[in-house]
Amino acid sequence: MRSANLEYFKLVVESGSLTRAARIYGVNVSTLARAIDKLEDQLGVTLLERNHSGVRLTTAGDFLFHRIASLLDDLDEIKTFAQMYGTGHQGIIRIGSLLPPTGKYFRLALSTWQKRHPSVRIIFHEMKTGDLREALFRGRVDVVFFTPCIQADSIESLLFYNENLVLALPCDHPLHRCNSIIREQIRNETFLLQDWERDHNVRTRYNELFGQNIAIEIHPAGKQSVLALVSAGFGVTLALQSQAELGFPGVIFRPLRDDDARLQIHIGWDANRKDAVIGCFVAFVRDLIRRN
Incomplete structure (x- = not known):
């Protein structure tokens, strides 16, 4: 069943006659008549009663007209959405x-x-x-x-x-008075790391910055939990500059004097x-x- 035949049926009903619909929409009367005949054959019902004054919906035609009009509206919406998705706008x-x-x-x-x-x-x-x-x-x-x-x-x-890495320390840490930190000052610290299910990329980054012999504690947890442990004095950790700008209770953040301290x-x-x-x-x- 062609959607064009459904469209022609809807146009004829809304126009009130085959002749008026053909004139308004620039198609031949015979084209409209054949489309409606084809549609009636496919549906097995008479949709329109035709006379010299125009057309009138049959009982079956009236029942189907509203559903066909709704279906055509849905098809238009589908086409619109498809065009929007195809161009990346939705x-x-x-x-x-x-x-x-x-x-x-x-x-x-x-x-x-x-x-x-x-x-x-x-x-x-x-x-x-x-x-x-x-x-x-x-x-x-x-x-x-x-x-x-x-x-x-x-x-x-x-x-x-690129984003700078900073060191997160407890507020009462001996280094809290320093405006910035160098590697040698924190080699003996315990570093608290997020590390889920043996995903060792974070550990590798710490080793690159501070050497292979630093003390590391692994926590399969989010950054907020790790910062809470820092605040409680269990160790230190690295954070992004943007995370430091948000702050965390009981934690101070200090920049590292190291050109490699960035992500x-x-x-x-x-x-x-x-x-x-x-x-x-x-x-x-x-x-x-x-x-x-």
Whole structure:
């Protein structure tokens, strides 16, 4: 059953006659008549009574007209949504990230995107590094924000931004009077780390900064829990500058005098996926990087 025949039926009913409908919509009367005949044959009922004064709906025609009109409205809505999704103006983007979106550029990207594309929903997933890779490959997320430890041939990526790392200390720590910290001052400290299910990327970063012989305690917990342990005096930890700006009760944050004390955040996506919304988001982030 062709949607064009349904359209012609609706037009004829709304116009009141075949002749008037043909004149208004620029089609031949014979085209309209054949379309309605075909529709009646397919449905097995007479839809219209035709006479010299125009057309009148039969009982069956009246019953079906309202349903056909509703169906055609639904089809128009489907076409509109399909066009919007196809151009990246509507849809959903599922973001996977090792870190919360507290960084200045992260917040800027999300807020600017929301203003420009209010009809595109953002769903945010925090997960460990290994899960980010798997979630991207399995299509559970569309883009990931990660540190450079994720490597795979099919992942396209680019550097999003750099963020400084700072040291989180208890407020009463002997180093609380220092405006900044050097490595030698904290080599004997106990470092508290987030590390889920043997995801050792965080530990590797600490070893790169402070050496292989530092004391490390692993906690399969979120950053807030680790900072609570720091506040209670169980050790120290590293935090992002953006996390330090939010503050935490009983914890002070001090910059590290080390050029390597920063974290590179990359955006990555599956090079084999073709999706207008994802492509639009990646292009937006790429443009934001160039301008900032």
